[in-house]
Amino acid sequence: xxxxxxxxxxxxxxxxxxxxxxxxxxxxxxxxxxxxxxxxxxxxxxxxxxxxxxxxxxxxxxxxxxxxxxxxxxxxxxxxxxxxxxxxxxxxxxxxxxxxxxxxxxxxxxxxxxxxxxxxxxxxxxxxxxxxxxxxxxxxxxxxxxxxxxxxxxxxxxxxxxxxxxxxxxxxxxxxxxxxxxxxxxxxxxxxxxxxxxxxxxxxxxxxxxxxxxxxxxxxxxxxxxxxxxxxxxxxxxxxxxxxxxxxxxxxxxxxxxxxxxxxxxxxxxxxxxxxxxxxxxxxxxxxxxxxxxxxxxxxxxxxxxxxxxxxxxxxxxxxxxxxxxxxxxxxxxxxxxxxxxxxxxxxxxxxxxxxxxxxxxxxxxxxxxxxxxxxxxxxxx
Numbered sequence: 001x002x003x004x005x006x007x008x009x010x011x012x013x014x015x016x017x018x019x020x021x022x023x024x025x026x027x028x029x030x031x032x033x034x035x036x037x038x039x040x041x042x043x044x045x046x047x048x049x050x051x052x053x054x055x056x057x058x059x060x061x062x063x064x065x066x067x068x069x070x071x072x073x074x075x076x077x078x079x080x081x082x083x084x085x086x087x088x089x090x091x092x093x094x095x096x097x098x099x100x101x102x103x104x105x106x107x108x109x110x111x112x113x114x115x116x117x118x119x120x121x122x123x124x125x126x127x128x129x130x131x132x133x134x135x136x137x138x139x140x141x142x143x144x145x146x147x148x149x150x151x152x153x154x155x156x157x158x159x160x161x162x163x164x165x166x167x168x169x170x171x172x173x174x175x176x177x178x179x180x181x182x183x184x185x186x187x188x189x190x191x192x193x194x195x196x197x198x199x200x201x202x203x204x205x206x207x208x209x210x211x212x213x214x215x216x217x218x219x220x221x222x223x224x225x226x227x228x229x230x231x232x233x234x235x236x237x238x239x240x241x242x243x244x245x246x247x248x249x250x251x252x253x254x255x256x257x258x259x260x261x262x263x264x265x266x267x268x269x270x271x272x273x274x275x276x277x278x279x280x281x282x283x284x285x286x287x288x289x290x291x292x293x294x295x296x297x298x299x300x301x302x303x304x305x306x307x308x309x310x311x312x313x314x315x316x317x318x319x320x321x322x323x324x325x326x327x328x329x330x331x332x333x334x335x336x337x338x339x340x341x342x343x344x345x346x347x348x349x350x351x352x353x354x355x356x357x358x359x360x361x362x363x364x365x366x367x368x369x370x371x372x373x374x375x376x377x378x379x380x381x382x
Contacts, residue, residue, distance in 0.1 A: 074332045077107035079324060080129035082139040084117045084166065084211075088241055090268040090295060090316050091140065093382055094165065097320025098138060098327075104346055105328050110134070117208045117241045119146035126150040129159060136160040136327035138176075138320075141168040144212040160330040160337075164323040165316075166213040167360060174330065174337040174353065175363040176323040178314045181213070184266070184369060185220025187312065188292065189228070191371065192262045195289045195309050199230040200261025203253050205274060205292075207241040207267040216359075217266050234260070239270050246273040254288070265292035271311060275302040296372050296380040303377045310373040317382055319366050322348055326364065337362055 081098045083091035091113075099109040112128055114121025119142045129137050130153060137154055141147055141163055148170035151161050161173035178184075192202060204221065206214045218236065225231055234257050239246025246269055254260060265271040271292040278284050279302055294311045302308040325345035326337075335341040339355035339362050353362045372380070 071332060071334050073105050073328050073334060074135075075106040077102065077105065077135040077328050077331055078132065079107060079109050079136045079138060079327045079331070080125065080132070080134045081109050081111045081320070081324075082113045082122050082125045082129075082137060083111065084113070084140045084142055084207075084241060085115050085121065086111065086113050087115055088117075088269060089298065091165075093295070094140075094316040094320035094323075097317035097322075098324035099320075100317070101321045101324030101346060102328060105325075107135075107328060109324065117142050117211070119143035119210070122147060123150050126154055130154050130157050133157070134159055135331040136162060138162045138164055138323045138327050139168070140165040141212055142166070142208060143210045144169045146210075160327060162323055162327045162330065164319060166211050167363075168212065169359065171361070173361065174326060175360060176319065176326055177360070177363050177365045178213075178316075178319050179367060179369045180365055181216045181360070182220045184293075184312075185217040186224040187369065187371075188217070188264050188266060189221050189224040189231075191310060191312065192264055192289065192291050193228050193231060195291065196231075196262045198228045201232050201234045201257055201259050202262040202264065203234055203257060203260055204236040205246065205250060205253065205263055205265040205267070205270045206236060206238050207270060209238045214266060221264065231262075239267070239273065241267055241269040243269060243273050246270045247277060250274050250277055254284075260288055262289045262291070265290065265294075268293060268295050268298065268313070271308075272298045272302075275299060275308050278302075279305065279307045293369075294372075295382060296377050297382060299372065300377050303372065303374055310371055312369045312371045314366055314369050315380075315382055318348060321346065322351070322364065322366055326351075 079102055081095045083095055085091065095111045102109045112125035122142055126137065137159055147168055151170045155161055155172045162176060163173055164176035165178060167175045204218060206218065225233055235253055237249040237253050239249050263274060265274055271294040274290050278288060278290060290308050291311050293313050295313065299308060299311055322345050329335055329343040330337055335343040337353060339353050342350060342352045344350050351364050353364055356362060
């Protein structure tokens with residue numbers, strides 16, 4: 001009996017010693033057997049552990065050198081595009097780009113949103129995507145945080161989340177940025193400064209007060225103004241990307257600041273509304289200079305008649321196309337959206353995910369904005 005207990009204690013000690021030697025091996029319960037069998041099992045476990053460790057190390061080294069990407073995009077994917085609202089011409093063009101991408105890939109886009117630039121108007125569309133078991137959601141956030149609980153539900157349901165145009169602060173998503181945020185903000189100020197001789201009162205006619213992209217650009221505009229001590233930002237107003245409201249706040253701006261020299265409107269609805277008003281009031285021509293972000297198709301007549309000298313933008317159709325390819329690639333496991341991972345976006349070629357910076361998580365930048373004036377505005381039809 002004593003010998004038997006001693007034998008069991010010795011066997012236990014051997015197993016514990018084996019566990020200590022091979023810390024990653026699995027040491028579970030075993031049936032009765034000889035010490036030799038135990039030793040053989042330990043040796044086998046050690047070999048398996050060593051091989052697994054080598055495989056893990058190789059995978060880690062490979063991932064750090066070149067993030068994994070591969071496979072093909074699945075057919076029949078359904079991607080919900082949720083724009084800021086369904087009536088904004090810019091958003092309509094961007095959504096069409098997404099539709100083009102998914103059509104090329106054998107999938108489909110469902111465009112769904114409200115008619116107001118609010119998070120509340122977008123939440124039902126997120127819930128609809130969940131109910132439809134969509135493969136991915138591409139959303140232009142009307143609020144950086146208010147959409148996160150609903151998007152978290154979508155993510156938990158296995159839906160890949162991509163934001164574009166206007167980012168959200170939710171985790172587990174990829175942002176498709178139209179252009180470098182800082183470049184957009186600073187270049188708008190530089191463009192206006194050139195047009196008004198770097199002097200005078202200026203104002204900003206923005207979209208929604210909660211719009212992530214607008215606020216980020218305005219932040220860099222204010223920083224850039226430090227380079228122009230004779231330019232003073234006197235007001236920032238919000239038209240919520242609604243033509244009627246944009247006109248109302250514009251009129252209030254001009255009344256409140258009779259010495260206003262320039263307006264920056266970093267929104268296609270705002271700049272087109274302001275341009276139309278200035279065109280109809282020739283007494284303001286040469287007195288108030290307007291620039292911002294606009295669609296060439298909308299701004300062309302105002303540029304050609306001298307109401308607006310220059311403005312900037314990227315191609316929103318390309319933005320939607322890139323977002324569509326990114327969403328489909330994520331849903332297919334072609335890449336994982338982490339910093340350094342790569343995928344190919346059809347005609348737009350190859351993209352690499354940028355590391356998080358500031359309040360922006362992993363992101364992809366479409367490319368630099370284009371400045372439009374009389375020399376080139378007629379060359380573009382978006």
